Amino acid sequence: MRSQAGFYGTCACMIGGLAAGLAGRSWAIGCVLLFCIASLYYTKRSFDDLSIRHRLFILSLTLLSIVYGLACEQMNRTSLPDAMNGRIVEAEGTIVSGIKLDGDRLSFQYRVSKLRTPDARSAYSHAAGRGTAEEDVEEIRDLHEKMQVTIYLESQAEQQEAASWIRGMEIRLTGELQIPSSARNFGDFDYRSYLKKQRIHWQIRMEGMSSIVIKSRPGLSGQLLLGSIDRFRNHLTDLVWSLYDERYAGFMQGLLIGDQQRLPQDLYDQFSDIGMTHVLAISGLHVGVFTAGCFWMLKLLRLTREKIYAVSFALVPMYVLGTGASPSAVRAGLMAMLGLVALRLGRWKDTLRFLLIAAVGMLMVNPYFLYNISFQLSFVVTFGLILLVPRIAGMIRLRSAAISGSLAVTAAAQIFSFPIVIYYFHLLHLLSPAANLLLVPLVSVLILPLGMLSLLLGVVHTALGAWPAAIASLAAEGLFRAVEWTAGWQGLLTIWPRVPFWWIAAYYLLILFLFIGLPRLKGLISRRLLKMLVLLTGSLFISLLLYAQIGDRWRQAGIVSVLDVGQGDAILIRTPHGRHLLIDGGGTFRFGEQEAWRARRDPYEVGKDTLVPLLRRRGIQRLDAVIATHLDADHIGGLHAVLENIPTERILYNGTTKDSAYADRLVHTAREKGIPLIRVSAGRTWQADKDTRLQFLHPIVDQEGNGEAVPEVSDQNGASVVFLLQMQDASFLLTGDIGSAEERKVIDYIQEAGARNVLLPDKRFIDVLKVAHHGSRYSTSDDWLGYWQPAVAAISVGRNSYGHPSEDVLGRLMEHGVKMYRTDEHGEIQFMSSGGKLYLRTKYWGTEGEHP
Template structure:
């Protein structure tokens, strides 16, 4: 603390932020204690400085609590989020654009058509005013006023109310807009027109649908609302537009002059890259050089993730390090004095951070560069722990919520791993090599072969250090392990250096209009990009180089980093190496064998996920096996990847014993491919109608590629292996039934051929009916070969999945009379669920649950009966 005060200060501030996030401490209570501690610390500082250290650290800790609560949750009374009562509220607003629009790729989840990448343009707007009608308004208060200087014409009876807050605007390509002017016709898409039409600092008026950021509606689902709340600035509202015609420019250059100049410079730099670099190489080059990762193709981005090299795309301290080191040697070559060299590099680092959007990792690296080279400017001794602490502290002051950002965590851990362990690993593995190199003459040590060996050795050690530093956290956050990155980094690093350094030289030459050198650097960058792209796609196509995992709990991740810290600092703690090895082996045995001591399951649990218009139901059986009944939705949203997979990983499920695909419609199966890729799937059951249609050939082909057993279902069959539970197939009808009645065969729709399952356990009955329709229900109830043939009072369905997402079906009441359900589940959205259907079930005495209202639903059947829970409570 005496020699490195910033270390203690930063740790105290970090603990305060953690306490505020997990303990939900009252802001008022924390403020009172902070004031009291400030007074105590001041008194101790005046009378006994030795005793005031603890009080000061506690004061900083409480300051971290207050600062986090204030920055994260405080908002003004006229914030736009207070004015939205319902989702998708149509509104007209005015505000100032806070960032240039960017185009993101939205991947289609359709299984019947090739994967398409639709474009959506996004940008941020600082809200200034909202239009409303006084008679209809429910939120008018004394502060309302007309903004006549913005809209003089109020003849329509509508007025403008001043508001605050930040909006994220999304322009979706669902509706083809007419040309706004002739320039739009010359561009490929209307979103590309928008990027050139709207710029930072524009005051705009827009019409769209407003909604609050969505909170999770399923267990372990990504909390998008909390994510946006932790951004800088935090986003209060999302505005969705379907046409660029919904945006009108009122005035230009209403933003900050400095940032306006930065965005203008970045647009010019992007234009230079587009002009000189090969067209196919532009997205990846822009990502590596300027941080525009949104332009990268989905398949290539996925390849970087699977090979563990995604950090090369995310602008970080690594990029700053390459540029700073290259610039350092270049300035040294020119003979510039150390003090001036340091000033130039500091200015360059912050200029690069500004151009790339002041992202947290690059800002941290720039601060560390400033502390390192600043020591040379002021002739001070540079201290690494203090520099790291200063960088972390400044970033958390800018945005305390960055502490919970996985990118920030991984960036800091990778840096610490390389700094504190890379040299130690190299010394231990190549100890004799170092001794030989020291005895060699300078001319012998500087040969090309030895320099190449030294590069490979140091890069490998740095890669190992970084990998072991971040691997547990990557497995915890992303459930992915990529050991190939240890060796692939050696090959990728030179290509990244060529693209990054060559890209900056290209920007410099292109900006200075040097006609000879600019194409030369562009050729070097393009060739390096093509080589990098081919290497990544080649390795990522092999599924054996990466694997998905359920990951460890946060407790084991915490233990890992505590043990790693003690291991690195063992000499300071005077702990022998042999004792550390014994302790690590002991903990490793506890970790491995703890998985075999899992709690025995003596109950059946059914979880129905909220996937909007779709179905995804997961069942865990008493014998330890599981079953997934459908996984899909009618939207460009991967249910398997975003909802089902996180749920399974949290429950340490890495194998799906059975997947039942009820029928071929997208809202029941377009989430299956992601699950097949991420989990071991033993069996898949489909109906023969799905096989006959041939519309899901690619899906079935991917399953056969993974050597998954595919079987056909028909009524009367049983799915075995789940005893003591019993699973009976009630639908689709078998071939004999259809042969007896040709009219029935022609009357059946795709929905009517849905697989219907009856699950029985401890006398309780569950019926999963998928999308079975009127004809299917009629056939189901009249079939003498099913358990539904008897209308005795003994047959009661305890849990029924309402057919076709709760939509209207003519013979619903007949189905209710026959099955007499106690609990009815409607898996769908508000638009398809019929009030008549809901009313029919309620009149029968069934308790109706709706996923669009209650979120995910869980039913546990045991000896105590049925216990249900809703993810969203009233």
């Protein structure tokens, strides 16, 4: 027991030291050292057999872990200057990852050994302060920089050629060198940070494969060996698709080979909603079934127990490599191998020790596994199973040990995975525990073993594998229907905002104290005191859950966020009393008919990939209103995904129709979800809460209802909804895509209404103007700016070929003394109204301040 405590403490200190070193923050390192010293002091008082030398050894390992983490982070740098960004380069190197082919998009990781460009050396040397352009050569040798390559294929022949590529191939290519993009909105996915944790700092973008030259005879290397494994996996993939119908083949490919590239996105989303994606990733479940299958087959061959252990030990790493060697698969493989050793030596009770050995070993090889979601979930859940399953099973005490064990495993897994799941995915389906309890055994007992058997027999002859494949398909159909039915209970899908790190630490400490600490206090303290501790711990635990669910709803501040969605509009409003409004939803453009071979399984879509995750990350349980200013694709294209995934109270729109797929889909989704479509026009107001009022100024409709907003309008810009948002003491004018003609009509309408004593904006001098039509030169006239006299202008714009924002508009804004912020330069632009002041911050360049 004493040596175990010392070993656990040593591993915990090493992992904590490594994490602090990678974080590179003095406060993190200080916390780890304080924890280490406190642990050693506790150890000294409790276990006198640990010598001073042993304690100093633990402290030394912790310090070395910190230094190792700091060194890894310091060395994780690029050797190329930022001046190389956007240049066309010719690179030579080796493919060092599996090939991902999705429609007309090909991507892989590439180890560059030589980089050549007409001015590459000049830029490199100038940045380093060496020489002049005249003295420099045109190439950089011995670079050894890993890069992400993306190729947009130009023909189906190129797609077929790319399908034959494998890891280890040496190629020469020419493309544009780019710095990976970082998060454009607060809390958004950061692709640059994601690649950095894989030691990648550059990407190369190419159009077509015409400039690629493949080396005919690549040298023997470890990458080429891995490439041979990739080729073997490709053969297994072909076998899966020959054994299974299309409905099941993508699922079985992910389940058996660990390749989810062809898994239907809607099926993955359903598994994700009910918290069952872990069955789709190679993990302990799959390795356990494989190891059990090996035992069964080797036993049929009448091998001795010792030989069965030895052969299984050798086969497990082959299985892990053959399924892609993801962090969860590596963890499970190491645990299985250590478990086999433990069985052979009769030390099966040391499971926790083996788990920590596997964790430390993997982190010493690659410290950045700490940031990998698969690694975190795999180890945390396994740790929870080891600690809690015996205790929970003892509490349940059912007659059937199997049922007690199953309930305990499900409960322990849900309890320990919960903080990580809501931190990264922000979703929890209330039926998730029941789904895992009932459906995971279907996978582990029937579908997965039959699938493995179908591949094993299918290698011999396809007809032999067809029989188990047919049974597995029937079971998979039952699984699909159960998952679809469960995911259909959308009302039980809860959304959780991102929780802080202190919350996660407090959660796990309370769980450990509740299940391990309190039981050990029995007999040491009075029963009354024990009950009080149980009530206190339970109350703290419930308070933590309420805090995580409620988020900032009690915060009395209004926030207007001009989101960066590229060339489009999306504005999120949080009122001082916690109501949420979404103005437009951006859009992803599709031009013309697409050839079938170009179609991607999961194409980027701004609503699904940017807006919905962002809303969930900010803990938005429902939208009180969606306002579609007009029906153009760059304003409503992303709203379909929002309405599908976020409960919405109402949709306000301009009262027109348009002959477009985007408009039809918006209306169809609203009717399907039972969301009322409410027409708004000039003169209407909406009191969103007691401190928030919307006054609509456009479209202007006459009393007979036959005004400018006609039933069908092909050119929607002039029919845009315009409204003045007054929130506490701040005012925002949101303008859609109106032009200067509509601006003049709005001004005239306000002046005429004022003459008729109609209640209209009582504040002409506004704080923030959302510049109309992304800064088009046909909008934001001098008259408009002179009438409203805004202090700040926000321009929602992305990369485009329209010349937005126009130099004319920028010039007019400067002449009127208006401060300008643009989403293409500043990222998200966020305004917060609180305490009578208006605060501003942007995602880029740290622009922060207050506007009286």
